[in-house]
Amino acid sequence: MDNNPVDQVTYTEVMKKTRRRRKYFFATVLAYIPAILITHSISPTNIAMGTVFGIWLVVLIFTTFLVTLSKCPRCGNYFHMNGLTLLILRKCLHCQLHISADKIP
Numbered sequence: 138m139d140n141n142p143v144d145q146v147t148y149t150e151v152m153k154k155t156r157r158r159r160k161y162f163f164a165t166v167l168a169y170i171p172a173i174l175i176t177h178s179i180s181p182t183n184i185a186m187g188t189v190f191g192i193w194l195v196v197l198i199f200t201t202f203l204v205t206l207s208k209c210p211r212c213g214n215y216f217h218m219n220g221l222t223l224l225i226l227r228k229c230l231h232c233q234l235h236i237s238a239d240k241i242p
């Protein structure tokens with residue numbers, strides 16, 4: 138835990154990592170319906186559906202942790218977390234840093 142400002146290279150890397158983690162998270166959320174539909178068309182049994190749901194849930198929990206534990210490079214706090222509130226917005230919940238702030242010249 139250090140709340141010191143970081144240099145420009147680290148800053149850009151952290152922002153890229155945060156954006157990548159958000160992509161994984163949203164991709165996981167969106168993958169649920171197709172995964173269930175495909176499984177249902179291949180094998181509409183409770184065991185198959187339950188297995189796919191279980192795998193999806195584990196992946197979702199993992200990606201949620203990755204997103205939750207992303208730090209803001211400007212203020213050093215969790216980017217999407219304020220207290221116990223998890224909000225996956227495009228701005229840091231503490232210092233309002235935009236998720237694409239490093240792309241804007």
Ligand SMILES: [Zn+2]
Pocket residue numbers: 209210211212213214216229230231232233234
């Ligand atoms: Zn911040």
